[in-house]
Amino acid sequence: MPEPLAPALDRLRPLLLDTEGLVRAVASGRRRREHPDPVRAELRPVELRAGRQLQITGTDGRIPVTRNHSPQEAGAAVDELLAQPFGNWHVETRDQVVQLRVTKRGEAQVHTSAQSVEGGEAAHDRARNHLIDPADRLFTVLGADGAKRRQVDAFLRQLAPIARRVKPEGRPLRVVDLGCGNAYLTMAAHRYLAAEVDADVQTLGVDIRPEMAERNARVASEAGLEGIAFRAASIEEAAVDPEFTGVDIVLALHACDTATDDALALAVRWQARGVLAAPCCHNDVQRQLQSAESIPFAGLTRHAILRERFADVLTDTIRADLLRLLGYRVEVVEFIDSKHTPRNALIRAVHTGSAPTPRRVREYTDLVASWQVDPALAARLAPEVDAVLAAGAPE
Structure with a gap:
């Protein structure tokens, strides 16, 4: 039965402040004609050097911001969130789950059910062979749930064999993540590589937003990570910075559209021995397909949704072919189930x-000519690509 909203929210307050009993809480959605700031917030207790604190991660829908609050500060932070016009609250404690939904009339619809955390996700995590222990302090500081930990584990299983293969002799392994965003994969990769592959790893996360670089540096410090740093810079700025030398592995995870091409081109210019890129969006090729006058099998691009999906495949095929021509052994794989992210290639x-063969050169040139596309990666690496095409062209 609906009930007045204010007392229902008041009953949530002690549950949110009980860092011994709270498991997780999420505030999301919005009430009619109102807009909360942040648009979503997640609360969980964390164990830090300063003791047990309440971690609150809020997002505006684009950038997550995480803050840890001492017991003295937590009350004011929780009150601010409860005052926001969220449409839903989901609160999990060790013995109950409370779900509060705000109705169109502005009343609270509350449902409470009993639960036990024993035998739940944490117990399941302990039984699995994780590359990083789910109890690792890094996950606590990041506020990583089971889904995020699974993404980390899947990514590390792709990274580990490459890191072992390209590990240099006599100097640290150098890793650069271009467009690192909130850097949870960057930090997880650094943690794993430092522990399992090379005790001396230097990792640099690059993101164009200064606030993200500052946030990531703070989180890395709280997690006790050493040998990792963050810079506020564009990929173009990184390309001319003399600090970026001797890079062994380049990561580019969900860099949007041609930003992936910028990162791949820079990896080639740096002569990075290992590259892992998870592309996101393929608007450039999609626009070219839409404007092309005469292309084969036009039905593949006639409908917007099919054109979008085909552009994804064509773009990444071209990227893989170009890297092969430039001396890389390339695989395109699914690194995580699509239920976690549709951008899982x-x-x-x-x-x-290895030098390109005439057959590979012909495959590439026939592909781009048939579909009348001008690949962004080829433009970024025009001198290198022109040279290998000329050297490998059939006589």
């Missing part, structure tokens, strides 16, 4: 230095 490449 991963371009995985290791530099071998």
Whole structure:
């Protein structure tokens, strides 16, 4: 039965502040004609050097911001969230789940059910062979749930064999993540590589937003990570920065549209031996297909949804072919189930230095000519691509 909203929210407050009993809470959605700020918030208790605190991660829909609150500060932070016009609250404690939904009339519809955390996700995690222990302090600081930990584990299983293969002798393994965003994969990769592959790993996360670089540096410090740093810079700025030398592995995870091409081109210019890129959006090729006057099998691009999906396949095929021509052994794999993210293709490449064969050159040139596309990656690497096409062209 609906009930007045204010007392229903008041009953949530002690549950949210009980860091011994709280498991997780999420505030989301919005009430009619109102807009909460942040648009979504997640609360969970964390164990830090300063003691047990309440971690609140809020997002505006684009950038997550995580803050840890001491017991003295938590009350005011929780009150601010309860005052926001969220449409839904989901609160899990060790013995109950409380779900509060705000109705169109502005009343509260509350449902409470009993639960036990024993035998839940945490117990399941302990039984699995994780590359990073789910109890690792890194996940606590990041506020990573089971889904995010599974993404980390899947990504590390793709990274680990490449890291072992390209590990240099006599100097640290150098990893650069271009467009690192909130950097949870960057930090997880650094944690794993430092522990399992090379005790001396230097990782640099690059993101164009200064606030993300500052946030990531703070989180890395709270997690006790050493040898990792973050810079606020564009990929173009990184390309001319003399600090970026001797890079062994380049990561580019969900860099949008041609930003993936920028990252791949930079990896080639740096002569990085290992590359892992998970592309996101393929608007450039999609626009070219839409404007092309005469292309084969036009039905593949006639409908918008099919054109979008085909552009994804064509773009990543071209990227893989170009890397092969430039001396990389390339695989395109699915690194995580699509239920976690639809952008789950991963371009995985290791530099071998092999010269292109005439057949590979012909495959590439026929592909781009048939579909009348001008690949962004080829434009970024025009001198290198022109040279290998000329050297490998059939006589």
